[in-house]
Amino acid sequence: MKPKITVIIPIYNVxxxxSRCLDSVCNQSLSDLEIILINDGSTDNSLKIIDEYKIKDKRIIGLNQKNQGQAAARNAGIKLARGKYISFVDSDDWIAPDMLETLYNHAASEGSDIVMCSIMKAYSLDKIVSNVSGSEFIVKITSDNISEESYKYFFEYEGASLCNKLFKSEMILNYDCNSVRLPLGEDMILNLKLLTFMPKISFINESLYYYFANESSITHKYSESQISTYAIAMKEVIDLATTNGILEDMKKVLPLIVFRGFSTTVFNCYSYNNRIAFLRSKIKEMLNEEIYYHWIRQGITSRSTQLIKNKSNKLHTDIVFFLLSKRLYLITSIIEWMRFMLVTSKKN
Incomplete structure (x- = not known):
């Protein structure tokens, strides 16, 4: 008999x-779970901890593989999954005791393909910030609403993460999960691809997922390949939208999603080397990728920023869109440098 939910946890040197993560999953109020732990070539004691939990909890399936990255580890877990629904948890995060039961009951009652909740951001056990996104909703994605609902999904309701959600397993299994193996932006790309399948989405206005803001996390790391790999992934999304006949319907939101990838990459560059000259060189490198330049210009012609409700965010995006469309790299890098200085000072 199929378990109600398969929980997939990629693990690397955590x-x-x-133990905090695994305890939160093993002690869920919903017990009908399959828990798949993928050790992605850890060099610390992670594998030993996995083996200890396998002895304690027979619902756990352990898989050991050479280090291939988080996306490949998730894909390996997906191939083993038997649950009616699939949930992903990052191994340095944890979840509320009733998260899976709450999401499952809502999915079962509403027939939703994706159910998501808000995220609590934990900088430490003593500093946890609630991030309740907004009012609850249920929506069926269609060609008529995909731009507006995609914007709301990604920018207002924590949609870029995979980990605050429950996915109907058929949708995940029908997706070619081997096609995305990125060090950056993998969550957003997979979510974006799933939206092109026109799912029914529900949002629950409760903070049930605890994201640990660990500065050593892969999402904070810079690598030389980030710019090209994100560009390749966005091209896959464009191709999929074209194949599904919805590219025209998504023209308003795609520039904002490309811009989010741009902003994340620039921030990682700033975290690695906060000199303005370095930022300028990387911004220029990104704009040499046609997909960035094309969709940022498209953002101006399609008036994409009309989707942005926050006035300061809209103004910032309008300014940077204009500067990038004119290839004014130095001014852009100074503005982004000032913004990131402000963000990092607030964190400290």
Missing amino acids: EKYL
């Missing part, structure tokens, strides 16, 4: 946090 011995300090792994």
Whole structure:
């Protein structure tokens, strides 16, 4: 008999946090679970901890593989999944005791393909910030609403993450999960591809997922390949939207999603080297990728920023869109440098 939910947890060198994560999953109020732990070539005691939990909890399936990255580890877990629904948890995060039961009951009662909740951001056990996104909703994605609902999904309701959601397994299994193996933006790209399948989405206005803002996390790291790999992934999304006949319907939101990838990459560059000259060189490198330049210009012609409700965010995006469309790299890098200085000072 199929378990109600398969929980997939990729694991790499998280011995300090792994027990906290696994305890939160194993002690869920919903017990009908399959828990798949993928050790992605850890060099610390993570594998030993996995083996200990496998002995304690027979619902756990362990898989050991050479280090291939988080996306490949998730894909390996997906191939083993038997649950009616699939949930992803990052191994340094944890979840509320009733998260899976709450999401499952809502999915079952509403027939939703994706159910998501808000995220609590934990900088430490003593500093946890609630991030309740907004009012609850249920929506069926269609060609008429995909731009507006995609914007709301990604920018207002934590849609870029995979980990605050429950996915109907058929939708995940029908997706070619081997096609995305990115060090950056993998969550957003997979979510965006799933939206092109026109799912029914529900949002629950409760903070049930605890995201640990660990500065050593892969999402904060810079690598030389980030710019090209994100560009390749966005091209896959454009191709999929074209194949599904919805590219025209998504023309308003795609520039904002490309811009989000741009902003994340620039921030990672800033975290690695906060000199303005370095930022300028990387911004220029990104704009040499045709997909960035094309869709940022498209953002101006399609008036994409009309989707942005926050006035300061809209103004910032309008300014940067204009500067990038004119290839004014130095001014853009100074503005982004000032913005990131402000963001990092607030965190501290």
